[in-house]
Amino acid sequence: MEFEKLDDIFPVIRNGANIKQTPNKAGKPITRIETIVDNKIDLNRVGYADILNDNYQDFYLKSGDILMSHINSVTHLGKVAIVENIDTDIIHGMNLLVLKSDIFKVFPKYSYYYFLTNKFRKQLIPITKKSINQASFNVSDIKEIQIPLPSYENQIRIAHLLEKIETTITERKTTINLLDELVKATFYQMFNKERKIKDITLEDLAKDEQHSISSGPFGSNLTSADYVTNGVLVLRGKNITNGRLNLSDSKFVSLKKAEELKRSKIKPDDVVIVAVGSSGNALRIPNEIPDAIMSQNFNKITPNKDLVNPVFLADMINSEFVQKQFRDVTTNAGRTFLGLSKVRNITIPYYHLDLQNQFADIAQKIEGIKAEQEAQLKNLEELYASVSHKVFEGDIELSKVPFDANLLPNPIEVTLEKPTKTPDVVVKKEITKEKKNITKGKLTWEIISFKEVADYIRQEFDGHYFNAEMLLRFLRENIGMQVNYFSSVEQKKNPQYENADDFYRFIASALTGENHFLTLEQVFYNAETENISNISFTETDLENLSKKDKKERSGIYFHIKDETTTP
Numbered sequence: 001m002e003f004e005k006l007d008d009i010f011p012v013i014r015n016g017a018n019i020k021q022t023p024n025k026a027g028k029p030i031t032r033i034e035t036i037v038d039n040k041i042d043l044n045r046v047g048y049a050d051i052l053n054d055n056y057q058d059f060y061l062k063s064g065d066i067l068m069s070h071i072n073s074v075t076h077l078g079k080v081a082i083v084e085n086i087d088t089d090i091i092h093g094m095n096l097l098v099l100k101s102d103i104f105k106v107f108p109k110y111s112y113y114y115f116l117t118n119k120f121r122k123q124l125i126p127i128t129k130k131s132i133n134q135a136s137f138n139v140s141d142i143k144e145i146q147i148p149l150p151s152y153e154n155q156i157r158i159a160h161l162l163e164k165i166e167t168t169i170t171e172r173k174t175t176i177n178l179l180d181e182l183v184k185a186t187f188y189q190m191f192n193k194e195r196k197i198k199d200i201t202l203e204d205l206a207k208d209e210q211h212s213i214s215s216g217p218f219g220s221n222l223t224s225a226d227y228v229t230n231g232v233l234v235l236r237g238k239n240i241t242n243g244r245l246n247l248s249d250s251k252f253v254s255l256k257k258a259e260e261l262k263r264s265k266i267k268p269d270d271v272v273i274v275a276v277g278s279s280g281n282a283l284r285i286p287n288e289i290p291d292a293i294m295s296q297n298f299n300k301i302t303p304n305k306d307l308v309n310p311v312f313l314a315d316m317i318n319s320e321f322v323q324k325q326f327r328d329v330t331t332n333a334g335r336t337f338l339g340l341s342k343v344r345n346i347t348i349p350y351y352h353l354d355l356q357n358q359f360a361d362i363a364q365k366i367e368g369i370k371a372e373q374e375a376q377l378k379n380l381e382e383l384y385a386s387v388s389h390k391v392f393e394g395d396i397e398l399s400k401v402p403f404d405a406n407l408l409p410n411p412i413e414v415t416l417e418k419p420t421k422t423p424d425v426v427v428k429k430e431i432t433k434e435k436k437n438i439t440k441g442k443l444t445w446e447i448i449s450f451k452e453v454a455d456y457i458r459q460e461f462d463g464h465y466f467n468a469e470m471l472l473r474f475l476r477e478n479i480g481m482q483v484n485y486f487s488s489v490e491q492k493k494n495p496q497y498e499n500a501d502d503f504y505r506f507i508a509s510a511l512t513g514e515n516h517f518l519t520l521e522q523v524f525y526n527a528e529t530e531n532i533s534n535i536s537f538t539e540t541d542l543e544n545l546s547k548k549d550k551k552e553r554s555g556i557y558f559h560i561k562d563e564t565t566t567p
Contacts, residue, residue: 020049046090183363227253267291281318308350
């Protein structure tokens with residue numbers, strides 16, 4: 001697999017417009033560092049500066065553009081998002097780079113997925129410059145980074161594979177979130193004011209008066225030196241997020257140490273409440289954790305099951321009604337702290353135990369479904385990681401993976417031999433069209449402007465379809481222009497051609513909307529199925545096509561985009 005420097009496949013790598021953004025402003029949205037969330041563009045996290053005109057249209061983001069964070073904390077440095085499915089003008093602001101692809105060399109979604117890999121992120125480490133509060137890297141340094149570049153067809157295939165897995169992962173996450181919302185909706189529907197019997201303190205719901213509510217070990221009773229590879233699980237504050245258990249970063253202590261801390265032992269159906277940091281978060285200890293101790297970051301309630309269902313109790317503590325009480329009594333001396341004495345006196349609405357049990361039954365059934373979805377999500381995330389690693393290493397055979405040929409750029413595979421002389425009858429036909437009188441062989445690419453080239457193309461092909469071969473034939477034979485077209489073979493032999501302002505650049509800019517004089521769209525025409533019913537060609541091109549079979553006539557074609565009529 002070949003490797004290319006980013007500078008060679010992204011003609012534009014730049015910072016955004018320096019615009020002072022102010023709260024409570026309106027106008028066109030402007031990107032900020034915070035705009036990239038979970039590798040997506042979040043339009044709820046943009047800024048504004050009362051910009052209502054098009055003075056910054058050169059900084060409008062276009063489909064396929066890639067945003068990259070280059071000034072951020074080390075953890076977030078290099079985060080990316082790709083512009084797609086956005087139908088509004090967004091101004092590219094400071095502190096995010098934009099990378100605009102040369103679409104003839106790299107499929108934008110392919111490079112986006114590569115930028116998500118650990119392999120790419122590791123390449124940022126040597127060029128990262130750290131300061132006190134943030135880190136950054138320079139545009140000139142990132143331009144030198146190389147990425148693997150398989151054939152364009154395989155780039156599309158790789159992007160298709162990863163996108164399909166990513167979409168399924170997103171669907172699983174959405175399902176899990178919806179299941180959480182279902183539990184909450186059921187809770188608020190069942191436990192309303194009309195059904196409340198009374199208010200009761202958490203102390204009164206505990207198992208017995210002496211050891212009802214307790215806290216974890218204090219001070220030096222538990223330090224990092226006590227942690228071992230295997231043993232008794234230690235529940236820490238970071239293991240609970242929004243009332244959910246997360247054991248991805250688990251710590252353990254020896255059986256001996258756990259025995260010393262037996263006062264802090266927790267068992268299934270105990271309800272633990274975070275006391276430090278995100279104080280107030282509650283969790284019912286599930287049956288899957290039969291033996292564990294809590295750290296000093298928790299308070300523990302051992303509920304009296306004759307009075308209260310542990311599932312109901314945990315959800316009630318996490319309700320806004322109880323959380324507000326926690327916020328009112330939480331002390332903040334550097335970090336939030338919820339004292340044990342405060343917890344004991346918190347009151348909650350009390351409902352009939354049968355109703356609590358009914359809710360718990362529903363909630364646990366939903367939790368069972370959610371557990372299945374989370375297991376599938378984990379498998380999908382592992383699959384994505386495995387496939388991502390293999391495709392970028394070239395370890396997966398991609399030839400049988402389907403891809404959308406419409407996504408191919410025009411390969412511009414044309415002969416460089418001197419074209420045959422045009423028959424006189426064709427020349428006379430073309431002269432009758434009101435074209436500028438051009439002396440053949442006098443025009444060269446260097447002395448003619450893009451606007452003039454665009455005018456010739458509009459005059460000849462407006463309302464018709466054409467490919468690169470047809471366009472080159474027209475410019476060379478009918479206009480008599482010496483076109484700068486450098487094939488990939490020529491570019492390898494003559495590196496100076498690689499960044500030349502040539503035919504490639506003209507077509508690429510017309511397709512991306514960066515050509516101010518001509519806008520093109522590309523389509524895949526299948527002559528065997530006639531997928532474009534109204535397709536039309538110039539007389540000359542139609543005559544040449546009639547000599548080819550349907551398979552040869554099929555391929556990528558351009559069409560001049562009339563912005564007033566073309567969606």
